Amino acid sequence: MKKDTPKNRRDCIFKHIVHSYVETAEPVGSQALSKRFNLGLSPASIRNVMVELEELGLIAQPHTSAGRVPTERGYRYYVDSLMRPEPLAEREKGWIGRQMREARSMDSLVENVSKAVSKLTGNAAIIYIPHMRRVSFLNHLLEELVEAEKLNDFFEEDEEVFIEGAFRMLAQPEFRDAARMGRLLQAFDEKSPIVRILIRDLEEDGLHVHIGSENAPAKLEGVSLVVRDCTLGGHPIGGVAVLGPIRMPYARIISVxxxxxxxxxxxxERF
Structure with missing residues (x-):
């Protein structure tokens, strides 16, 4: 058990605020926290901690009489310092595996994967495979074409971006605003704002989380993007990403x- 220090108390209450807001999309008040979670603190004590969190810029009050919601800075702190990935259930892993095994071509694999990611996360799934038409061919040549210069000789210039499940994302309350929805639909239509972020992220191995205004194009402000590279034979071939509201269940989505x-x-490797 963690020692009861002011920082640990703030972190505990802040995590509950994040989890409650992600689940309900409703501002969170001290009374609700006191009733829902066994924090061992009175509503007055919780209010005092929430004042500290607000002074730190981690939460904000959207309306005079409302509770508090996490800020972009708060979500960044949560993802970097407090969040623990939520492991997938074995049945979910098995279902993902079946979707992949049922594919009979590279196209159908990408389609099945994107649909699976969208369904599991409740948001828009993005699969980015540059030069996808050559991936299957390259798979048979990787042992010989080990140098990047040689591999590049076989690359085509067109980019393959697959977006699935935008309707799931747009059904969430953040996108009831017509102007915000319009900007996002334009980004989906153009694809280039999303592709630029993916290309930049995939230059480095590992997982990347972009929150709100960290997404450079204005069209993508107000959303978060979780990106991870994928490889074939040790060579990067593209990435898997999820696009959703800033109020997304990061622990779940990162695991997926x-x-x-x-x-x-x-x-x-089968194709």
Whole structure:
């Protein structure tokens, strides 16, 4: 058990605020926290901690009489310092594996994977495979074409971006605003704002989380993007991503993206 220090108390209450707001999309008040969670603190004590969190810029009050909601800075602190990935259930892993095994071509694999990611996360899934038409061919040449210069000789210039499940994302309360929805639909239509972020992220291994205004194009402010590279034979071939509201269940989505990115490269070896 963690020592009861002011910082640990703030972190505990802040995590409950994040989890409650992610689940309900409603501002969180001290009374609700006191009733829902066994914090061992009175509503007055919780209010005092929430004042501290607000002074730190981690939460904000959207309306005069409302509770508090996490800020972009708060979500960044949560993801970097407090969040623990939520492991996938074995049945979910098995279902993902079946979706991949049922694919009979590279196209159908990408389609099945994107649909699976969207369904598991409740948001828009993005699969980015540059030069996808050559991936299957390259799979048979990787042992010989080990140098990047040689591999590049076989690359095509067109980029393959698959977006699935935008309707799930747009059904969430954040996108009831017509102007925000319009900007996001334009980004989906153009694809280039999303592709630029993916290309930049995939230059480095590992998982990347972009929150709100960290997404450079204005069209993508107000959303978060979780990106992870995938490889084939040790060579990067693209990435798996989820796009959703800033109020997304990061622990769940990061686990899904991580697992699928690790699995999809192995599945592509069949083609």
């Amino acid at each position: 993206v991580d697992y699928v990115a690790d699995s999809v490269g192995r599945a592509m």
